[in-house]
Amino acid sequence: MNFEYGSLWRKWDLHVHTPMSILHQNYRMDSDYDEYLKSELGDRYNTLEDIDKKMYYFVNQLFNMAIEKQIVAVGITDYFFIDGYKYIRSVLNDNDILNLIFKKEIAKDNSFLKKIKSIKLFPNIEYRTSMVAQASKLQIHTLFSDECTCEEIERQFLARLQLTTPEFGNKYSLTREDVIEIGRDAISRGIGGEGSDLLIGANSISVQLEDVRDIVNDSKFRDKVIIVLGEEDLSRLPWEGQAGLERAKYYQYSDAIFTSNEGTIGWCSSEDCIETVKKKLPYLWGSDAHDYGKLFSFDLDRYLWIKSDVTFHGLLYALSRFENRIFIGSVPEELKELEKRKYYTIKELSIKPNKTTPARKWFDTDIKFNPFMTTIIGNKGSGKSAVSDIIAYLSNSHRMSNASFLNKQRFLDKRTRYGDDFKAILTFLDDERQAISKPTLSDFYSSEETEAVKYLPQSYIEEICNNLDDKFQSEINNTIFSYVRTQDRGESNTLKELISNKTRHINESILNLQTELRKVNSKIIELENKSKSRYKDSVANELDTLKEKMAIHLKSKPEEMHKPEDIGSSIESKLIIKLNEWVEAIDSQIEDSVTKLSTINNRLQLANDLEQEIKKLIEHTKKINIAYKQLMAGTHMNRAELVNITVNDSELKNYFQTLIDQKETVVKSIDDAQTDVNSIIDSIN
Numbered sequence: 001m002n003f004e005y006g007s008l009w010r011k012w013d014l015h016v017h018t019p020m021s022i023l024h025q026n027y028r029m030d031s032d033y034d035e036y037l038k039s040e041l042g043d044r045y046n047t048l049e050d051i052d053k054k055m056y057y058f059v060n061q062l063f064n065m066a067i068e069k070q071i072v073a074v075g076i077t078d079y080f081f082i083d084g085y086k087y088i089r090s091v092l093n094d095n096d097i098l099n100l101i102f103k104k105e106i107a108k109d110n111s112f113l114k115k116i117k118s119i120k121l122f123p124n125i126e127y128r129t130s131m132v133a134q135a136s137k138l139q140i141h142t143l144f145s146d147e148c149t150c151e152e153i154e155r156q157f158l159a160r161l162q163l164t165t166p167e168f169g170n171k172y173s174l175t176r177e178d179v180i181e182i183g184r185d186a187i188s189r190g191i192g193g194e195g196s197d198l199l200i201g202a203n204s205i206s207v208q209l210e211d212v213r214d215i216v217n218d219s220k221f222r223d224k225v226i227i228v229l230g231e232e233d234l235s236r237l238p239w240e241g242q243a244g245l246e247r248a249k250y251y252q253y254s255d256a257i258f259t260s261n262e263g264t265i266g267w268c269s270s271e272d273c274i275e276t277v278k279k280k281l282p283y284l285w286g287s288d289a290h291d292y293g294k295l296f297s298f299d300l301d302r303y304l305w306i307k308s309d310v311t312f313h314g315l316l317y318a319l320s321r322f323e324n325r326i327f328i329g330s331v332p333e334e335l336k337e338l339e340k341r342k343y344y345t346i347k348e349l350s351i352k353p354n355k356t357t358p359a360r361k362w363f364d365t366d367i368k369f370n371p372f373m374t375t376i377i378g379n380k381g382s383g384k385s386a387v388s389d390i391i392a393y394l395s396n397s398h399r400m401s402n403a404s405f406l407n408k409q410r411f412l413d414k415r416t417r418y419g420d421d422f423k424a425i426l427t428f429l430d431d432e433r434q435a436i437s438k439p440t441l442s443d444f445y446s447s448e449e450t451e452a453v454k455y456l457p458q459s460y461i462e463e464i465c466n467n468l469d470d471k472f473q474s475e476i477n478n479t480i481f482s483y484v485r486t487q488d489r490g491e492s493n494t495l496k497e498l499i500s501n502k503t504r505h506i507n508e509s510i511l512n513l514q515t516e517l518r519k520v521n522s523k524i525i526e527l528e529n530k531s532k533s534r535y536k537d538s539v540a541n542e543l544d545t546l547k548e549k550m551a552i553h554l555k556s557k558p559e560e561m562h563k564p565e566d567i568g569s570s571i572e573s574k575l576i577i578k579l580n581e582w583v584e585a586i587d588s589q590i591e592d593s594v595t596k597l598s599t600i601n602n603r604l605q606l607a608n609d610l611e612q613e614i615k616k617l618i619e620h621t622k623k624i625n626i627a628y629k630q631l632m633a634g635t636h637m638n639r640a641e642l643v644n645i646t647v648n649d650s651e652l653k654n655y656f657q658t659l660i661d662q663k664e665t666v667v668k669s670i671d672d673a674q675t676d677v678n679s680i681i682d683s684i685n
Helices: 031-047 050-068 083-092 095-101 103-108 112-117 150-160 176-188 197-204 209-216 241-253 262-268 271-277 312-320 333-344 384-394 458-465 470-482 495-530 533-555 571-632 650-684
Strands: 008-017 071-079 120-133 136-144 225-230 256-258 303-308 326-329 346-353 365-368 422-428 436-438
Touching: 008 120, 031 050, 031 095, 050 071, 050 083, 050 095, 050 112, 071 083, 071 136, 083 095, 083 120, 083 150, 095 103, 095 112, 103 112, 120 150, 120 209, 120 241, 136 150, 136 209, 150 209, 176 197, 209 225, 209 241, 225 241, 225 312, 241 271, 262 271, 262 571, 303 312, 333 422, 346 384, 384 422, 384 436, 458 470, 470 495, 571 650
Parallel strands: 008 071, 071 120, 225 256
Antiparallel strands: 008 303, 120 136, 136 225, 303 326, 346 365, 346 422, 422 436
16 A cells, blocks of 8 residues: 555554454344345345354444544454454455445445555454463464465464463364364363353463464564553563563563553653563554444543554554654644644645646656655655745745746746646645645745745755855744744744743843842942951041041131021022922932832742742652652552642732732832922922
8 A cells, every 4th residue: 555645643443353253252233234134135145144244244334433433454353363354354355245245335435445445454363371360361462464364374373373271281283173172172071161162162272472472583474473462461460479570571572562551651661661671662552342332442532543654564663663653542742733733734736737748748746745744855856856846936935046946047948938838736734725726837936925835945055054144043043933833922023032022021030130149249349348458548548638628628617607587487488498398208208119119029029939939849849740650650559649739829929919019009109209399399490
């Protein structure tokens, strides 16, 4: 299968049982579908076995529900054998049966069969092993590549496994014949319970983990099969003693583990896991469906998401980088971010001839773009610059003068005019966004219109890299700013403005601290200077000089003038005296208010500092609890939060607001008082 968009996050379900799972299944035949088969087949209906009817309905539901829930890959699971997988494979290769099973669906959608055949199926065999934990045999799975034929799996893998049975000394292989013989022998002796020979035999057997590992490592199956653990049974084994060593061995021999437990997922990539089992352990998941109600149904929406091609090799690649390419949960964070930017994300570029017979066949192609990252690779002259230039042209890039393909010296030469022979369309991931199309190719752009993409042609990069000045930094800043969401930009129009707006309060705090620091340093220097003997000497000398000046001043004292007796008797004099008293009173009020304002500002700063310290404490507590959970992951010990803090900051917040209100009141009173003083002075003058 050709996955034109490359690695994408898609939902997989690698653990789905079929009605042919011999040990446990609860799939029931639907009566309406049974009536449909009767009406369609007529007398041929009676030739069908019950399992055929069940499997027809199962195949119908399997693919319909997979399409509905957007499941792209399914692990078809059976105990010890691949009966269900073989049956579904035979159905997919028989168009007559497919047309019968999906008659109604095909009538509504003639591409329905193409859709179901695009869903990847992998054979998944579930085994019971000889290791027992709390009266239950530990289970493992082998997940095979779909490139392995059913015959290869049965004859060259399963038949090579030696079975462990309650009877000592018997040598059996994992073949249908041997399992039936084991069951038949048990029934003949009145043991093993009720059921068919195959069921009783399957309930009596187990395999050795080491045997499975040996065949998996065989060159015949290298990179075509993986061993996957089932966590539920394994967690019953304690880590202490011999059981702990066996448990570690199961982890070591496995390529992945089926789990959706958040604690286990965290442990699988932790240092504790590496120390315990000598490696990190990838995780996978599946619905473990044994009935239609469970089919592709995941508790708490814990789906298995894999970022890869939908192939077995894609799965292997994802396992090798599972921390970045496998996610178990509702939606991967990367997809959430993609949803926010899908309006700006290119989906496809179509370049086609716009004439029946163009002068030269340059383009006739549709190019798909991965929404996360697309790299265009090719030899010189293979069309890399052509693709990027055409995208830039369609997007009204203002860098078209730097285009190396769409320029008048090459593709747009006036003598050939190749650009007139081709048209192009650019579509985006958001279906609601209108596609951009041009009837011909050119290097024209409008500087008044905005750019749909940011284009950095190779020649432009070389130009700015060879001249590392403000132009280079400006281009970097513009590129970074283009990735900032509109709602996060505020009133900023450039990266520089954004940084300034985001750091304004921090810079003001730094400036205030620097100012306070300078004051303290100046005071320290002043006190240090005053502590020196030369300062004392200079003060003594200055005192002597002042005494001398005072003596001279007293000798030249002018004749004393007597105060006029009527100085305060005039109305004007009395008014001036009264106004001066008012000015002095208001000045005193202003001085008191300034002192009060200084106290309020100091308290506001202290309250703000406390708030910042509380935030640091909360963040530090979160880090401690995360580290604790990682430490305890995979253990049975308490994984509750190690540290809990309660912040009762309601009074602090109320007091902070009170200070803000007081500050506004004091500032207003100072302004009003200053206005009064100015009015009085003006009236005196």
